[in-house]
Amino acid sequence: MSRKRFPDATPAQLDAEADRLADAGLAELGYQEPELERLAKLTWRINGLKRATKAVIPAHVYQRAEIVKGVADFVGDSYKLAKDCAAVSAERIVFCGVRFMAETAKILNPAKEVLLPAKEAGCSLADSITAKDLRALKARHPGVPVVSYINTTAAVKAESDVIVTSANAKKILAWMYERHRKVIFAPDAYMARNLARELGKEVGRDMVVWDGKCIVHENFDAGAVTLYRRMYPGVEILAHAECSPALVQSVDFVGGTGDMIKRVKESKAPAFMLVTECGLGDYARTVLPQKKFIPMCRLCPHMRATELERILLALEDPQPSQRIEVPAAVAAAAKRSIERMFEIAEDRATY
Ligand code: 13P
Ligand code: SF4
Numbered sequence: 410m411s412r413k414r415f416p417d418a419t420p421a422q423l424d425a426e427a428d429r430l431a432d433a434g435l436a437e438l439g440y441q442e443p444e445l446e447r448l449a450k451l452t453w454r455i456n457g458l459k460r461a462t463k464a465v466i467p468a469h470v471y472q473r474a475e476i477v478k479g480v481a482d483f484v485g486d487s488y489k490l491a492k493d494c495a496a497v498s499a500e501r502i503v504f505c506g507v508r509f510m511a512e513t514a515k516i517l518n519p520a521k522e523v524l525l526p527a528k529e530a531g532c533s534l535a536d537s538i539t540a541k542d543l544r545a546l547k548a549r550h551p552g553v554p555v556v557s558y559i560n561t562t563a564a565v566k567a568e569s570d571v572i573v574t575s576a577n578a579k580k581i582l583a584w585m586y587e588r589h590r591k592v593i594f595a596p597d598a599y600m601a602r603n604l605a606r607e608l609g610k611e612v613g614r615d616m617v618v619w620d621g622k623c624i625v626h627e628n629f630d631a632g633a634v635t636l637y638r639r640m641y642p643g644v645e646i647l648a649h650a651e652c653s654p655a656l657v658q659s660v661d662f663v664g665g666t667g668d669m670i671k672r673v674k675e676s677k678a679p680a681f682m683l684v685t686e687c688g689l690g691d692y693a694r695t696v697l698p699q700k701k702f703i704p705m706c707r708l709c710p711h712m713r714a715t716e717l718e719r720i721l722l723a724l725e726d727p728q729p730s731q732r733i734e735v736p737a738a739v740a741a742a743a744k745r746s747i748e749r750m751f752e753i754a755e756d757r758a759t760y
Pocket of ligand 2: 507531532533560623624625626651709710711
């Protein structure tokens with residue numbers, strides 16, 4: 410595709426754009442004037458090109474704040490992004506997140522152009538299991554249904570019976586256990602153990618698990634929770650469901666990123682600690698500036714790979730490596746398992 414042209418902004422337009430970014434929450438996060446001016450040049454061009462090329466930009470809540478606040482059309486957890494992408498009318502989707510999320514957007518929109526600005530934005534969970542691995546696991550457990558976390562490749566989704574996200578995994582697993590004695594849950598070993606415990610199931614006997622881990626969440630130290638409680642009396646500690654069972658059992662709330670934000674909104678605690686990727690804390694501080702947050706986070710190198718410059722390139726001159734393609738047969742099978750998730754999560758399943 411030929412390079413798209415977009416006129417340069419006037420100094421007054423750039424000033425206004427920098428002010429917009431500051432007011433949207435970047436000033437609250439400590440971004441200084443020179444950086445706001447540098448970012449404004451990029452966000453102004455991206456937003457102009459986005460309109461001119463009928464593109465839409467979904468962003469996961471772990472993305473850099475200048476993406477979330479500067480150019481995203483919708484922001485959310487994996488479930489919300491999948492739902493929003495299923496309903497987009499735009500012709501192009503420039504997905505700010507990681508590959509499995511962009512693949513999900515493509516599966517739900519096979520006729521649209523889906524671009525992932527950072528081609529190397531993978532996920533340690535998605536990379537932990539291949540479709541061949543899953544077929545071998547199914548062969549060892551014939552007839553056992555497969556519940557796969559959305560953090561998987563399209564090919565693994567195609568081999569699965571239903572997909573789950575952190576927002577609905579417990580509900581969908583409970584639904585499965587009403588119909589089956591045993592379930593395969595892949596690939597997050599910690600999430601599997603956390604869910605098995607919550608549902609009163611035994612790993613091995615009732616649940617076959619895979620040994621995938623999130624490189625961000627597996628490294629939080631459960632032992633530090635006691636120390637934090639002493640240091641910050643009254644703090645409410647919230648952890649993502651991908652954290653270890655030891656950590657999950659020592660905190661006040663466990664869930665996906667959407668659940669964590671909802672809980673902070675509702676809670677009257679004097680301070681909050683969000684044990685997850687740093688992007689969630691940044692987002693929380695911009696949407697809930699009246700709440701107090703105690704820093705405790707890690708960066709995901711995959712989520713951080715997306716930068717405004719690469720989004721601009723995807724809009725101006727999309728590179729073949731930025732284009733998401735999913736073979737039609739794989740996409741059709743993966744779509745069935747994603748739609749089953751929507752149906753069960755929304756109480757629309759009729760089987
Ligand atoms: P959620 O936002 O769905 O909780 O997912 C977190 C995650 O694993 C993203 O990489
Ligand atoms: Fe994958 Fe973990 Fe990064 Fe999410 S935070 S993309 S689960 S590696």
